[in-house]
Amino acid sequence: MRPLGHIRVRPELLGLVLLTTTALTLATPPPPAAAQPLAAQPAPVRSATAAAAFTVEEQRLDRAVPQEILRRSGFDAVAPDFVRSLRGADSYAEAERAVARSGARLWQRAVDRAQGRGPARGDLSRDDDRPLYWARLALTRELRQWQPEFGLSETGRAALLGKLERSSRGQDSMDFPARDGVKGAKGVKRIVLTGFDPFTLDRDIRISNPSGATALALDGTVIRTADGPARMETAVFPVRWGDFADGTVEQALRGPLSRADLFTTVSQGRVGRIDVERFNGAWRGGFGDNENVSETGLVPVTDPASQPQWTTTSLPYRSIVEADTGRFPVYDNTSVTEVPAGGTAPVVRPDGPTPGSAARAGGGGDYLSNEIAYRATLLRDRLELDIPGGHVHTPVLQFGAGNTDPATGSVTDPEFVQNRLDIIAQLRAIVTVAAEAS
Numbered sequence: 383m384r385p386l387g388h389i390r391v392r393p394e395l396l397g398l399v400l401l402t403t404t405a406l407t408l409a410t411p412p413p414p415a416a417a418q419p420l421a422a423q424p425a426p427v428r429s430a431t432a433a434a435a436f437t438v439e440e441q442r443l444d445r446a447v448p449q450e451i452l453r454r455s456g457f458d459a460v461a462p463d464f465v466r467s468l469r470g471a472d473s474y475a476e477a478e479r480a481v482a483r484s485g486a487r488l489w490q491r492a493v494d495r496a497q498g499r500g501p502a503r504g505d506l507s508r509d510d511d512r513p514l515y516w517a518r519l520a521l522t523r524e525l526r527q528w529q530p531e532f533g534l535s536e537t538g539r540a541a542l543l544g545k546l547e548r549s550s551r552g553q554d555s556m557d558f559p560a561r562d563g564v565k566g567a568k569g570v571k572r573i574v575l576t577g578f579d580p581f582t583l584d585r586d587i588r589i590s591n592p593s594g595a596t597a598l599a600l601d602g603t604v605i606r607t608a609d610g611p612a613r614m615e616t617a618v619f620p621v622r623w624g625d626f627a628d629g630t631v632e633q634a635l636r637g638p639l640s641r642a643d644l645f646t647t648v649s650q651g652r653v654g655r656i657d658v659e660r661f662n663g664a665w666r667g668g669f670g671d672n673e674n675v676s677e678t679g680l681v682p683v684t685d686p687a688s689q690p691q692w693t694t695t696s697l698p699y700r701s702i703v704e705a706d707t708g709r710f711p712v713y714d715n716t717s718v719t720e721v722p723a724g725g726t727a728p729v730v731r732p733d734g735p736t737p738g739s740a741a742r743a744g745g746g747g748d749y750l751s752n753e754i755a756y757r758a759t760l761l762r763d764r765l766e767l768d769i770p771g772g773h774v775h776t777p778v779l780q781f782g783a784g785n786t787d788p789a790t791g792s793v794t795d796p797e798f799v800q801n802r803l804d805i806i807a808q809l810r811a812i813v814t815v816a817a818e819a820s
Contacts, residue, residue, distance in 0.1 A: 438673045439583075440523040447587045448516045450793055455495070455513035456503025460488060461520035468528050474538055477530065481542045485549030488517055493552075496598035507799040509806060511594035514618070515579050518550045547620070552601060553634035556615035558641055571612035571817055574638045574645040575600060576754065581621040581672055586788035590798075592779045592805040593648040594618045599806045600813075607818045612643070614813070621750055623666065623677040629684075631757040639761060644770045644820055646697060647758050648809060649751035651775025656808065657715040658699040659773040661734050662756035663741030664691050667748025681753055683760065691741045692718075693759035695772025701819035708808030710777050719743035746773055770820045774812060776805050 442448060452458040464484045471477040492514035494500050502508055525543055528534070534542075548554045558572045577597035580589045597616035604611045617634055619625075639645055651657055668678035683689050699714045716734045721727065723738030735741070746752040755773030762771050780786075782797030 436523055436526065440519050440526070442583060442587060443516060443519050443523060445587060447793055448519075451506065451510075451512045452516050452520070454504045454793070455506045455510065456501075457491075457513040457517040460491075460517040461524055464521050465524055468524070468530070471530065473532055474534070477534075477542060478545065481525065481546050482549050484521065485546045486555065488514065488521065488550045489552045489555065492517075493598050493601045496595070497601075497603070506794060507802070509595050509599060509799070509802055510590060510794070511577075511592075511598055511618075512580060512590050514550070514598065515594070518547075521546060521550065547625075548634070551619065551634075552597070552615075552617040553619075553630075556617055556634075556638040558613060558615060558638075570604070570610070571607070571643040572641055573605075573612050573614045573813060573817060574635065574642045575614055575616045575813065576635075576645075576647045576758075577616065577618050578649050578751070578754075579618060579621050579672065583672065584674070588781070588788055588791065588793050590779055590802065591650055592776045592802050592809075593650055595802055596648055596776070596806045596809045600810060605810065605814050605817065607814055609818060612814075612817045619750075619754060621672040623671050623675055623750070624673070626750060626753055626757070627677075627682045631754055632684075632761055635758055635761060636765070639758070639767060639769075639771070640765060642769060642771075644697075644813075644817055645758065645762075646771065646813065646816065647751075647754045647773045649746070649754070649773070649775060650778055651746070651751070653778045653780070654710065655777055656710050656712045656812070657745065657775040658695065658697060658702055658712065659745035659752075659755060659775060660695050660699065660714060660716045661718050661744050662693045662695075662746065662752055662759055662773065663718060663720075663735075663744035663748065664689060664756060665741040665743065665748050666753065667743060669749050671750065681756055683757070690760070691720075691739065692735050692744070693756055693763065695755075695759065696762070696770045697772040697774075698770060698816055698819035699772075702812055702815050705811070705815045707811035707815060709804055710808055712812070715745040715775075717745055719748075746775060751775065770816060774809065776809065777801075779805065 467480045467484055468477065471480045495502065495508050498508060522543055525546060556574060575597060577593035578591050579594060580591045583589060597618050600614045601616040603614050605614065615638060664681045666677045666679055666681060668676045670676050703712050703714050717730065717732045718735050719728050719730050719742040720735050720739035721742060722729055722736055728742045742748065744752040744756065746755055751773065759771060779802055781791060782795040785791040785795045
């Protein structure tokens, strides 16, 4: 089911819409073409021009800030390496393997850098999530314009792009070790955490997303709880309505959630505070995504006849709010916006939805952060999983005083880095509390 509206948002309006909508930033689809036999390739594309049409996100890549971020992190070498790998592919099967390897290497390189393994290859702080975002776009842009001698169909190219997206986001590598042989009767708990790409880049192209940085910092790590160790597996998701409508959340999380003991989706939210969102709504509010596309209407899911208007967190929110997890205050956010049963106009309800109401915004708003929370908790319910899970909004990651103007400011500063490090540390503490309370 597609949402009702599909319009383009003019970039000059994004800042205005942000003030009213994205203070709260933030289905299994048919198998992709890559799932078909590799030899069964449709006819080659008819023109190189159509294949090389870059996306809105990819078009931003040539601006000065993305290039500086890539250069100062050492990730500027990723795309040339990828091109060499593609040139060595003499068939679609070889191309598929090259794309999968390159995507997985990019994700692992970003994780290793965030966790202090290997050389930093630049002077940007290791906790920075932006090199991964811009390097991925450099890879997708090269793949979009690649014209191999063996002939590549439009369907085949789309499948390769999808494989590159999934592997470079950690979406297909959320694997947990076996519980057997672990010291302690309960073994190792399994925790899934997700973050997001940077967004609102036409407002400030320097933007970093602390939820994505948290995912990189925690992937594959083990936290110590009162009940024993817990292993984290993480992934990052795009800020694009279309990917969510195509089922990217369900495709990535169905397996990991079925094996997890706890999950939390994470995104950037309000200034100076952390929110545990109690209710998630089945509504898209229309704010432009990273492709400057707007979608308004019901969240499109499989089996819409059984689609609830609201889902609810099962995270131990009381324990999280009461714990001393870091410098930012943490709130149990119960506010929603609804159209009451029998009504026509939206109403803000500070204590949650009323019976029979239609969703217009969850506690996390009506953007993709609300949607990933809605989809993940709906997936939990449809799989009949009795595990804690829900959404946490981080504080807005702010630049330091004197570095707030995107036209004149630098790509980083000490306060910016410290803010991001503090958010990551507090999210790690919140997850620890949730694991101990569950």
